[in-house]
Amino acid sequence: MSQEETLNGKLPGGAFLGRALHRIGLRGRGLVIAIPVLWLFLFFLLPFLVVAKISLSEAAIARPPYLPLWNWDDGFLNITLNFGNYLFLFDDPLYLSAYIESVKIAAVSTVITLLVGYPMAYLIARAAPDTRNILLMLVILPFWTSFLLRVYAWIGFLKGNGIINNILMKIGLINEPLVMLQTDFAVYIGIVYTYLPFMILPLFANLVKLDQSYLEASADLGARPVTTFFTVTLPLSASGIIAGCMLVFIPAVGEFVIPALLGGPDTLMIGRVLWNEFFSNRDWPIASAVAIVMLVVLVIPIMLLRKAQAAEAEVQ
Amino acid sequence: MKKIMMTCAAVALGAGGALAEGELNVYNWSDYIAEDTIANFEAETGIKVNYDVFDSNEVLEAKMLTGSSGYDVVVPSIEFMARQAQAGVFAKIDKDALSNYGNLDPQILKILAVNDPDNTHGVPYMMFTTGLGYNVKAVEERIDAEKIGSWDMVFDPETAAKLADCGIAVLDSPSEIMAPALNYLGLDPNSEDKADLEKATDLLLSVRPHIRYFHSSQYINDLANGDICVSVGYSGDVLQARDRAAEANQGVEVAYAIPKEGGQVGFDMLAIPDDAPNAENALKFIDYILKPEIAAAVTNYVYYANPNTAATEFVDDEVRNDPGIYPSKEVQANLFSLRPHTPRYDRSLTRAWTTIKTGQ
Structure with a gap:
């Protein structure tokens, strides 16, 4: 009887799904891995392929505003790939200098974030629970x-008659308001402020696990605190530093909102160039090419770095 | 008392009918409608309105060209609407369904028909000019009286240099700045000639060091607070800044001038995307806006002139007689309107704009 019910599909949904997955050869370990793989495929690879596809197309006055890559013509499949969008990026020095500027601003911000975040993470890790x-x-x-x-x-802090300027003028330090808003300085402040938690949290997670006995051993062997920090603590927290820097650097390169709100008109970051291509020129193919090139520029060095690290770990 | 009760009943009825009458999704410019227009429309029709705002034509355009925006009524400027209509994103306006269509000024409809043949895809909402907003006191202290209200304030390096310390802002809209720059140089504001574009670019580069920022809505607050003293801006936005400054009573007085050399006159259009989920309600909304009292109420609140002839009598005297809102005949003769550009020219224009802003 119960056997029959099972065959009639009266099993609880979960068990039924489990059976179905079992039948297609997914079980245990495979199932656990399949979910993140599916996730990455749907939300990372697929959108990336869509952008890659658009980058090989040509802009047009249509909806969507680019020409299709393929069309059927008398039973023949015609595929038109337009690599001109990529060549165009090298025609105009604008794109190169925007990439360089973005990487520069992101790198400087990352270093400042690290310098500010490390002591904070260290103190938090050393504090009483x-x-x-x-x-x-x-x-x-x-x-x-x-x-x-x-x-x-x-903006309220930094602007001409904002809080900082008003206080400085009241206590007589300055006579004229300082121009802080709409400068690169404001962009650095914005990025460092916004991304600081992303630096502190991985550093903290790393430092809190640091075995105190290493530090005691170092002190017993006669090292001063500064020496201990640079020869023991810092090298041991390298993975936290790398994780924190990645979490700050990568989104900072493509940052659009902070330079748009705090930066000056001459702050040329790649996010702005993308905006111009997408909105002002309505050239989605070029905008997509800009995005793909940025991904390649960022991802390849990071992958090489990871590979080098893995190789190093293996040697050890 | 009886009247109040009846109003209450009407509101209750309206609210009760909300579900039955469906919804309407409106996408309009920021600060571009009277405070109570939407609430009144909801009360009268029982339609629930979702109201959303933008501050640049480009953002609206990207949504339209992507499709499935979910909006039922959008408000592009005419030159943008013309190009989007070419891409087939708008439904035809069923004028027979608009009982108040006859209120529109036929002269204006004729001007608009140049970009939108037979006024097929859009109904004019409001008109604006692009001119100069300035802090009266700060400007009078720094430059000669005859330069005030002239494009010299922004385009003449010598004059702009004197105003740089109190702050010059410019709309972040290449076409709306390049056109008056061309006009200032005595060239056709709609020229697509490469040499003309270069001349206008050089003009803007010569004043670039004196420009504090390029932004299309921030100047409203900054003018009102005295953070900047000159801005190229939209008429109604500057006049709203003038009111906010007066309300704040911090000694800032803002004025608006349509420059004597001429400025741009623009039209924002009510249009219905072809995939609008509530197209019928969209027509009801447009018809509601075309009612004289409603159009006048919007004008009284946002300080933009409407193209509704029947509405003029309901517009407040101080608004109707403000030359910044309803320009005089002589000033009108100097106004020019924009036409849509070819994609090739748009690319050159954006590139030139980047050069002007960043020096690259």
Whole structure:
């Protein structure tokens, strides 16, 4: 009887799904891996392929505003690939200098974020467990307010008759308001401020696991605290530093909102160039080519770095 | 008392019918409608309105060209609407369904028909000019009286240099700045000639060091707060800044001038995307906006002139007689309107704009 019910598909849904997956050869380990693979395929690879496809097309006044890559003509499949979009990027020095400028701003911001974030992460990791939780909470707390709102708040601080200028003028340090808003300086402040938690959290996770006995051993062997820091703590936290830097650097390169709100008109980052191509020129193919080139420029060095690290770990 | 009760009943009825009458998704420019227009429309028709705003034609255009935007009524400027209509993104306006269509000024419809043959795809919403907003006191302290209200304030390096310290802002809209620059040089504002574009670019580069920023809506607050003293801006936006400054009472007085050399007159159009989920309600909304009292109420609030002849009598005297909102006949003669550009020219224009902004 119960056997029959099972055959009639009266099993609970989960068990039924499990059977179906079993039948197509997915079980246990494979199933666990399949979900993230499917996720990456749907939300990373597929959108990337769509962008790659558009980058080989040609702009047109249509909806969507580019020509199709393939069409059927008398039973023949015609595929037109337009690599001109990529060549065009090298025709005009604008794109190269925008890439360089973006990487420069992101790199400088990352270094500043690291210099500010490391001591904070270190102190939080060394604090008593009760205090530690409060301090971590304080790092995460700003996330409860919209990122956009917090960038707007910086406008209030930095502008001509904003808070900072008003205080400085009141105490007589300056006579004329300092021009801080709409400069690269404001962009650095915005990026460092916004991405600081992304630096602190991986560093903290790393530093909190640091075995205190290493430090004691180092001290016992006569090293001063500074020496201990540079020869023991810092090398041991390398993976935290790399993780934090990646989390800050990669999104900072493509940052659009912060330079748009805080930066000056001459702050030329790749996000702005993309905006221009996409919105002002309505040239989705070129915009896509810009995005693909940026991905290649960023991803390849990162993959090489990872490979080098893996090789190094193997040697050890 | 009886009247109040009846109004209450009407509102209750309207609210009750909300579900039955469906929804309407409107995508309009920021600060571009009277405070109570939407609420009144909802109360009268029982349609639930989702109201969303943008601040640049380009952003709207990208949504239209992507398709399935979900919007029922959008408000592109005429030269943008013309190109989008070419891409086939708009439904034809069923004029027979618009009982108030006859209120529109036939002269204006004729001008618009140059870009939108037979006024097929759009109904004019508001008209604007692009001119100069300035902080009266700050400007008078720095430049000669005859230069005030002239494009010299922005395009003449000597004059602009004197104003640089209190802040010059320019719309981040290549076509709307390049056109007056061409006009200032005595060239056709709609020219697509490469040499003309170069001349205008050189002109803007010569004043570039004196321009603090390029942005299409930030100047409203900044003018009102006294953070900048001159801005190329849209008429109604500058006049809203003037009111905010007066309300704040911090000693900032803002004025708007259509430059004597001439400025751009633009039209924003009500249009219905061809994939609008509530196209019928969209027509009802457009017809509602065309009612004289409603159009006048919007004008009174946003300080943009409407193309609705029947509405003029309901427009406040101070608004109707403000030459910044309803320009005089002589000023009108100097106004020019924009035409859509070819994609090739748009690319040169954007490139020139990047050169002007970044020096690259």
